[in-house]
Amino acid sequence: MDLELAPHHEAFRASMREFAQGVVEPHAAEVDRDHRFPEESIEAARHAGLMGVLIPREYGGAGLDAIAFALCIEELAQACASTAVIIDVHTSVGSEPILLFGTEEQKRQWLPRLASGELLGAFALTEPASGSDAASLKTSARHVGGDYVLNGTKVFITNIGRAGVYIVFARTGPDERAAGVSAFIVPADSNGLRVGQVFKKMGLHGSPTGELVLEDVVVPAANRLAADGKGFTVAMRALDSGRIGISGQALGIAQAAVDQAREVLAARPRAQGDDFALAEMATRLESARLLVYRAAWLCASKRPFTRIASMAKLHSTDTAMDLALGALELAGEDGAIAGSPFERHVRDAKALQIYEGSNQVQRVVISRDLVNAR
């Protein structure tokens, strides 16, 4: 048993911290205030080779593992949760499906461009009437000649309008549930693909979220990921490791909140209640951190990790929400003023309990596994 990060992971974290604090953090408050895409941070991440952390070197990526990925997102989120989710979605659910399920040709075609950041990735599963019940999606993909023709509307798509390629899930078969779903690699410049409404959100203001409208979008059969009818498997596997990224994001927000609360407390006379609140927050964060790294380690060492990843997502995002609120409480009035990092963390953290499987869905995943076990 060795619960310390390996030296190469520590070194990677240190370089990520330098990048995040030096390059990303200075824009965080303004990105949030102006609801704008963090161009400088994403551009810098491209130059720093951070868009292909999980993509093997032979396809132009950094070839790092899930632990490094969690550390990458954790450090980014400590600086700016919007930047973190843009890169997280791009790296995990936006690129990993091609890495895990793509043919050699698909990998050669798409991964180098995703790894370099030339293309930003996105993941289009959710629909207006199909959220937690993803298998009920309605977007259709009709087989016409050698192509598929896609029609439907996707919603709550992170990186909307910025993505160069979308992983889109659509119904190809007669089965009305999971077995009728297939996955497609859909370039953003496809005819008939357009951005619908872009939402104004409570938090994560720098990360664009909105509707993807597909009207008679012709997708070559060569762009289908995995076999016809296997799309739901692609989606579920992508979300399993996506949860590691979201958990990393939760750790980053929580760490920023605790560190900033600690600074506030260190600079003023404290009551024992303040000390105890900080001690409880730091303890919960530590428990969440280890659970997230455990999920990442399981994934990196190719062991089953679905249950622990769901637990990590549930525990770390609930922790991030509670700690962001707790830190704001300790900071007092100053923390509640717009532009303060304390109120931003509260707004940003809330999304984490909802996306990539709401925490209620995580509980369904975990308890199904528990109840069915043995």
Next chain:
Amino acid sequence: MDFEFSEEQIAIRDTIRELVQDRVAPRAAEIDEKGEYPKDIEKLFAQNGILGIPFPEQYGGISGSSVSICMGIEEIAKACASSSLILAVQALGSYPILVAGSEEQKQRLCPPLAAGEKIAAYALSESGSGSDAAAMKTTARRYGDEYVLNGSKQFITHGSIASTLVVFAQTDPGDDHRGISAFVLEREKSPWQAPKLEHKLGIRGSPTAQLVFEDVKVPAANRLGEEGAGFKIALAVLDRSRPGIGAQALGIAEGAFDYALAYAKERQQFGQPIASFQGMQFMFADMATQIEAARTLVYRAATKVDARAPDLTKVAAMAKLFASDMAMKVTTDCVQVLGGYGYISDYPVERMMRDAKITQIYEGTNQIQKVVIARALLR
């Protein structure tokens, strides 16, 4: 990074697991009901080398690793928290010798403890000195090659049955915690009295004694470390033992969880198992998640003990705090899952809930853990 136990540790765990299933679990309810120390289980642990886990091989043991100790305590506590203290307090009472003893003292005192021929205990608290351990009144005055101890100790687990007792006493009563020294009392040479055993909410099979020292003579050769080093030793020992309390809490919670989950799959209401209701399923998902979060923190602290890490104090306090609060919540929820049956003694979960409470209190209350953590954070 590697979250798995070593093969050797898994072998030890499987041995303990089997013994616990066969011999401890069937006794747990009776041990609780009678409130008797399970001497038979102590012997079972001694015969099977379990009491040797806290000691390195050169002192007659089989491990000395905190990860192994925690693993053992966790396994036993799943079935019987009282029995888990037989291992936990053997470790607690021996740590002062292992941490601060001279080579001669370790060679002389440890092998009989590792073999389970002798039982160890640790006497720090007094009636007027709990969280404020430095306020202790027990004195040790030196006369030639001996010290003479006078005073009393409170809440001493296994103090009545131990044959080797580490006692903290003032050798320089005017000098606050800098006047405290640590001594090893061997009962045949330095007999102490245990006039009263406490009646308790939980861990009823683990005797908790008031101890009295009236002119108890201890050879100077049994002082651990220098005069005045006692308080430092006491704190260093607690840093090492707190992960074990976390492991005990973890085991208690897992025992209750496993029972409640199995029950919920069987128990039929409204024509279906209650485990099929989402209200139940979400409780189990939350409990399982909290158990796993505590597990990683407990073993993280244990690996810090083994690595002598500089941030051990903080992480050990976090592990103890988080795991014990988790165990209290999880066992309470498990009683809830069983409903009326959870509340009665025919089912084990009410015992586990009673046993969980002490883990929030002993070896530093959870309030003291927060003081320790906050001090480390705001230093």
